[in-house]
Amino acid sequence: MIALRSSAKLNLTLEILGRRPDGYHELRSVVQTISLWDEIVLRSAEAPARVSCNWPELETPDNLCLRAANLLAAEAGVGDGVHVELTKRIPLGAGLGGGSGNAAAVLIGLDELWELTLPVGTLRTLAVKLGADVPFFLTGGGAMLEGIGERIAPVDIAAGWVFVVAQGGRPVSTAAAYAAYDRRPTPSRTDHERFLRCLRDSDIDNAARMFDNVLEPAAVAVCPEIAELKNALLRQGALGAAMTGSGSAVFGAFPSEEQAVRACAALRALAPLVQVAHPTPRGVERTS
Incomplete structure (x- = not known):
């Protein structure tokens, strides 16, 4: 038995550079894993792999945990199965990367449980097949x-921020957000070179003011609560605030734990999910 936890992530910036012929979008994004976790327990079992979850609607063949297990078994020629016990806390349709982190945790955990010791490059190749965010969660921390x-x-984002993460509106479909963006593209306001320089210089005020996500206007059209929560975070003293991923979660960066806790308390009347979160150095951690 192996127990792990997989983190959520925040897109501090998200810029779309174009759309590829295969339908995927070329992007540039600075991301950071945070202390909002799902828990995963992997137990040896006979094939086929199966998943149980505290959210029963996720107990389907399309669950990324199962897809990761089946992909790894096929790649390594493993005939065994696995029972994946998934405890979800990261909300769905939030842009926090919960499912991608789960898939990364299964790849890492089964590599150990099945005693495969596959090269990191092999795990990354498999991760790409599972989803665009999955390779990042194999390492986590801060990255471009x-x-x-x-x-x-890798990007060092030890900037001294304490985050407040909030989701108050309906989930936003990633495909719908990108389709809406394609119909009306929004130019990026982020100067990534300057943003990275601010991070290196620990200039957290100016770096936070540069948080930006080009998908935000498209997502707000579907879920107006995104803009309401973002503005509420700024009114509570956030140095900067933005939507993460394709939404509908938003985050604000505060310079101290005290200010973040106070803002979190103020926003609880507006959203069912409001949580203080800190940057983490890894996307997946072994817990036992």
């Missing part, structure tokens, strides 16, 4: 993502 998310460069 390019391509469709498979090109990953």
Whole structure:
């Protein structure tokens, strides 16, 4: 038995550079894993792999945990199965990458449970097949993502921020958000070179003011609560705020734990999910 936890992530910036012939979008995004976790327990079992979850609607063949297990078994020629016990806390349709983190955790955990010791490059190749965000969660921390998310460069985001994450509206479909963006593209306001320089210089005020997500206007059209929560975070003193991923979660960065906790309390009347979160150095952690 192996127990792990997989984190959520925040897109501090998200810029779309174009659409590829295969329908994927080329992007540039600075991301950070945070202390909002799902828990995963992997137990040896006879094939086929199966999943149980505290959210029963996720107990389907399309669950990314099952897809990751089946893909790894096929790649490594493993005939065994696995029972994946998934405890979800990261909301769906939020842009927080919960499912992608789950898939990364299964790849990492089964590599150990099945005693495969596959090269990191092999796990990354499999991760790309599962989803654009999955390769990032194999390492986590802070990173610049390019391509469709498979090109990953570490970024030190030890900037001193404490985040408040909130989701108050309906889930937003990733496909719908990108389709809406394609109909009416929004130019990026982020100067990534300057943003990275601010991070290196620990200039957290100016870096936070540069948070930006080009998908935000498209998502707000579907879920107006995104804009309402973002503005509420700024009124509570956030140095900067933005939507993460394709929504509908938003985040604000605060300079201290005290200010973040106070803002979190103020926003609880507006949203069912409001949580203080801190940057984490990894996307997946072993818990036992």
